[in-house]
Amino acid sequence: MPRTRPDGKKTQIVVVGGGAGGLELVTKLGANLSRQDFDIILVDRNATHIWKPLLHEVAAGSLDANLDEVGYRGHAFRWGYRYFDGALEDIDRAAKQIVVAPIIDEDGNEVIGRHRIRYDYLVMAVGSVSNDFGTPGVRENTISLDTRADADRFRRRLLNQCLRVSRQMTADPDAESYARVAIVGGGATGVELAAELYSAATALGFYGLEVFDEKRLQVTLIEAGPRILPALPDKLAASATAELEALGVRVLANTPVTSATPEAIITKSGEVIGADIMVWAAGVKGAPFLANIGGLETTRNNQLVVGSTLQTTLDDCIFAIGDCAYYVPEGQGRPIPPRAQAAHQMATTVYHNLRAAIAGKPMRDFVYRDKGSLVSLARYTTVGSLMGNLVGGRMAIEGRLARLVYTSLYRMHLLAIHGWVKGFSLLLVGHVNQVVRPQLKLH
Structure with a gap:
């Protein structure tokens, strides 16, 4: 043409x-x-x-x-x-x-x-967009993290619930009050959100919620399949499960969800998992x-x-x-x-x-090159697998090396949309903001 x-x-x-x-x-x-x-x-x-x-x-x-x-x-x-x-x-x-x-x-x-x-x-x-698979009540009662508006809506509801718990604990230190979050879907989004919530809860005490900490957070991660993170090798999925459970997350595998109500997730076994906030991250379409x-x-x-x-x-x-x-x-x-x-x-x-x-020249065929999968568990750790061409196959990585590779993915995206000069400048500004700005966005 x-x-x-x-x-x-x-x-x-x-x-x-x-x-x-x-x-x-x-x-x-x-x-x-x-x-x-x-x-x-x-x-x-x-x-x-x-x-x-x-x-x-x-x-x-x-x-x-x-x-x-x-x-x-x-x-x-x-x-x-x-x-x-x-x-x-x-x-x-x-x-x-x-x-x-x-x-x-x-x-x-x-x-x-x-x-x-x-x-x-x-x-x-x-x-x-998130795929609710036609599950009754999901569209009306859960939040899907498809857009920034969804993420902002979740954050506002989370902060409101944490504030309620903090006020109740101030009035009655012995009260059994918690911020309960149920996350359906044990893929990268669900796992990363669960870990990030505990990281945020730890910092809330420094920003006005004096009596609130991660002990007042109850997170349940629900996965219909046999284990979380199906894209990762069994060993890494088990490592991520252990890390989440150490934080306090209740991890439920082999647990299909049949419906959602305004107050709870209902599983196929009939268990009612009460929650103040429910997130649906079980698939996309x-x-x-x-x-x-x-x-x-x-x-x-x-x-x-x-x-x-x-x-x-x-x-x-x-x-x-x-x-x-x-x-x-x-x-x-x-x-x-x-x-x-x-x-x-x-x-x-x-x-x-x-x-x-x-x-008017020939087009090229698309060839997908799988670079592997990485999942960040907030500031605690990162797990994943890379296509290790130099070592003859897929290479499992954890800890600081995995975290370095994970953050590099976002850096590559910044360079792709901003160019080298502005991209590196934004990376530098990001490091400065980690020091000079609050750890949490509370508004």
């Missing part, structure tokens, strides 16, 4: 979703394609980006999202793309346009009406609006089916990356897992393939 269309307009590349993959992609496109010939547009319903693997820290108050989030408007100005605020509603493939839903303010007034944005190439990078959007092929979990070049099966001008993409490599029985590293690698492949398509 020529750099400019026959009608003289710029070639327009629209990326929907500013998560890990989408933001890295528009950064590369904006930095490397001529602004005179190309118009790069990012569409996202949120005004800012925060790395999703950090949401458990935002929820616990250990991370101030205001310091780590990236404003799309300022970022777009620097890197040569345009940002449009809005939620995708539909894709008109015949007209090669996306339909963006109206923007409504807090008072219910329409700010911007429903409108359309044309595209020559469209990249879907809208991520995923594509957002409901993706189901057959634009007549594209989708899975039962609302993911867009793509081929080896990450183009959707029914439209070569539409790509999909990250959690919303469903791709099973030839000869493998499982799809690419919904991980940040997969989104990063997909963004790199689609960047190359978009440039190849524009230049």
Whole structure:
């Protein structure tokens, strides 16, 4: 395809979703394609980006999202793309346009009406949402850490409950009062949140809750499978279980959940697990609006089916990356897992393939390279496994080495979206903030 269309307009590349993959992609496109010939547009319903693997820290108050989030408007100005605020509603493939839903303010007034944005190439990078598997009461009574708004909501409820407990203990030191949290899902999100809560509870006593500490926190981690952290080797999963139990977490494996009420989680065995706050982290799926959007092929979990070049099966001008993409490599029985590293690698492949398509050159097939899995147990420890090419296979790591590798993943993301100079500057500022700013965000 020529750099400019026959009608003289710029070639327009629209990326929907500013998560890990989408933001890295528009950064590369904006930095490397001529602004005179190309118009790069990012569409996202949120005004800012925060790395999703950090949401458990935002929820616990250990991370101030205001310091780590990236404003799309300022970022777009620097890197040569345009940002449009809005939620995708539909894709008109015949007209090669996306339909963006109206923007409504807090008072219910329409700010911007429903409108359309044309595209020559469209990249879907809208991520995923929690999968409740149709379990009764889950949607109404639990919180899923899908967005910063979810994390902020959890933090507010947690702090309110901790304050109630602190006041009750002040009035009656012998009162049996606790902040009870039930987390359903023993994957990385659930495990990391459980550990982070105890780290935060330890620090609350220094910020006005004099009689509250980790002994007043009761966390139950519920997993339907035979053990937590199924992506890790048995030894590391057992190590993480032991670490959590040492903190005070009640870990329940082989415990399917059948329903949720406003006050409790109900298990298949009939146990009623009372909780003040309930978190659902048991799986992910594509957002409901993706189901057959634009007549594209989708899975039962609302993911867009793509081929080896990450183009959707029914439209070569539409790509999909990250959690919303469903791709099973030839000869493998499982799809690419919904991980940040997969989104990063997909963004790199689609960047190359978009440039190849524009230049009329062959595209490259996507090859997923599993770098391993790492799970951070707050300040206590980190466990994980890396694809140890130098040692002939998968290498299990724990402790400080694992923590170093874990933090390096976020640093690589910062460098990818900010460049080397600003990226290193932000890393330095982050270290300074650890010293000069409060340990917890309490508002």
